[in-house]
Amino acid sequence: xxxxxxxxxxxxxxxxxxxxxxxxxxxxxFAGIGDVRVGxxxxxxxxxxxxxxxxxxxxxxxxxxxxxxxxxxxxxEIAE
Amino acid sequence: xxxxxxxxxxxxxxxxxxxxxxxxxxxxxFAGIGDVRVGxxxxxxxxxxxxxxxxxxxxxxxxxxxxxxxxxxxxxEIAE
Numbered sequence: 001x002x003x004x005x006x007x008x009x010x011x012x013x014x015x016x017x018x019x020x021x022x023x024x025x026x027x028x029x030f031a032g033i034g035d036v037r038v039g040x041x042x043x044x045x046x047x048x049x050x051x052x053x054x055x056x057x058x059x060x061x062x063x064x065x066x067x068x069x070x071x072x073x074x075x076x077e078i079a080e
Numbered sequence: 081x082x083x084x085x086x087x088x089x090x091x092x093x094x095x096x097x098x099x100x101x102x103x104x105x106x107x108x109x110f111a112g113i114g115d116v117r118v119g120x121x122x123x124x125x126x127x128x129x130x131x132x133x134x135x136x137x138x139x140x141x142x143x144x145x146x147x148x149x150x151x152x153x154x155x156x157e158i159a160e
Binding site: 006007008018021024025028030032033034035036037038039040041042043044045046047048057060061064065066 | 086087088098101104105108110112113114115116117118119120121122123124125126127128137140141144145146
């Protein structure tokens, strides 16, 4: 199975990388740019007996390693 | 409008961050982990007159700033 995980900063947490990208785009001449948020996208191939156990396992991975849950949210999608 | 962009390493490019995550997960006791790939996820709020012009503009942003197209692929989704 394949898990796709999006890790994004929580609302209200200053996204310095996003601010840098927004400034970079503006200096390149792109107009009408609003808020920019930069996060991580992680794809994990894993073997699990079913979808539910895969999801539970990936949730543990996010809590323990992939996301800093103090300042980040994560979203998990499991594909076959 | 909101653009969601996934930037991922091309196949065949060594993903050192992914290897580090895979090793970290293994050392935390997670079994059955296969390939891990780590990419970036960028959300951009932008004003554009229609979906097509938003997509064209975001494609330019990816080519010029957001992705290193020598080693990275990007995928754009436009949401209202």
